[in-house]
Amino acid sequence: MKLGLCDAGYTVDWVGSGERAEQALDKDSFDLAIVDIGLPGIDGLELTRRLRARALTMPVLILTARDALQDRVQGLDLGADDYMVKPFELPELLARLRALLRRSQAATSAVLGFGPLEMDTAQRRVSLAGQPMELGPREWSVLEYLLLQAPKPAAKDKLLHALTGWDKEITPNAIEVYVSRLRGKLEPAGIALRAIRGFGYRLEMLVRPGDDQDN
Numbered sequence: 001m002k003l004g005l006c007d008a009g010y011t012v013d014w015v016g017s018g019e020r021a022e023q024a025l026d027k028d029s030f031d032l033a034i035v036d037i038g039l040p041g042i043d044g045l046e047l048t049r050r051l052r053a054r055a056l057t058m059p060v061l062i063l064t065a066r067d068a069l070q071d072r073v074q075g076l077d078l079g080a081d082d083y084m085v086k087p088f089e090l091p092e093l094l095a096r097l098r099a100l101l102r103r104s105q106a107a108t109s110a111v112l113g114f115g116p117l118e119m120d121t122a123q124r125r126v127s128l129a130g131q132p133m134e135l136g137p138r139e140w141s142v143l144e145y146l147l148l149q150a151p152k153p154a155a156k157d158k159l160l161h162a163l164t165g166w167d168k169e170i171t172p173n174a175i176e177v178y179v180s181r182l183r184g185k186l187e188p189a190g191i192a193l194r195a196i197r198g199f200g201y202r203l204e205m206l207v208r209p210g211d212d213q214d215n
Contacts, residue, residue, distance in 0.1 A: 001034075004090045009124070009140055010097075011162055018042035022050065028161070030058055032100060035080070037064040037071070045071075045078055052079035059100035063088070112147040114203050116189050119147055129189045138163050142178045146193070146203050153202035 005012045013028070015021050018039045024030075033051065037044035048060055059081040064071070067085040075083050081100055084093065098121060112119040116129040121144065126133040135143065145162045146154050159175050179201055183193045192204045 001090075001093075005094075005097075008094055009137055011141065016040070018044065018047035018050075021047055025051070025054075025056065031104070032059045032061070032097060034061050034063050034097075037062060037066055037075070045075060048075065048080050049078045057104070059104050061096060061100060063093070112144070114147055114150050115191055115205050117147070117186065117191055117203075119144060128185070133185060135185075136181075139178050139181055142175070143182055146201065150203045153196045154200045156200040159200060 002012045002014050013024060013030070015024055016039075019041050021033070021035075035044040035047055039047065042050070044062060044064065048062065051058075051060060060079060061082045061084060062075045062080045063084045063086065064075075065086045072083045081103075082096055084096060102121075112121065117126070117133075118128075119126045124140075126135055126140070126143070141162045142159055145159055148154075156172065156175055160172060163174070163178075179193055179195075186193060186203075187206065190206045192206045194202050194204050196202055
C-alpha cells in the first residue's frame, strides 16, 4: 500500500504500532492518517480516540478487515472520518484520500489555481495558460504545496517534508533545484516563485513593464 501511495505522488511514513504513531506525531505534522485496527499494543480504535483527544484535526481513515456494523460505528464515533474494509482496490482508496484531503483543506473542488496556473489533483493534470505542463513527481509535490499555501508563503522545511519521508535522505539544498526548475516553467506565464529569506517560498504574479500599477 505504501508503494502504491508513493507511486500516486504521496509522501508516506509508515509505523507498525499505535505507540510509534504517537511518537511520530510528537515530532512531525501530517496531512492524513490511515489506521489499521489490528495493531500490536494499543489498537487502531484506541489510537484514533487518542488522536482526537490531542485535538489533532487531520483526517483519519480506518482501513481494516473488520466489517461488522458495530466496529464501523465505533470507529466513526471515536473520530474517524472514513472507514474502509479490506480487501480493497487502490483506486478507491486514492479517491477516498483525495476527498478527505479536499474536505480538510476546506476546498470545494479538486482544482487548485493561481493566475493562469491550474492543478487538477484528481486527474493529476497541470495546465499553464491553457497548455499542459509536464512535471516530475517531486516538482508536482513542491508545486502542490505552494498552491495549497498561496498566497501565503510555504515554509522550506514543510516543502522538504512534502518531498520525502523518514526513510529517504534529501538535503535542504535539493528544494532549490526543484524551485529553480519550476521558476523556469512558470515565469514565462507571468508567475514568480519568490524566495522569502529565512523562511521559504511564495507564488506571486510578475509585474511586467507596461502593466497597470497602483501609484
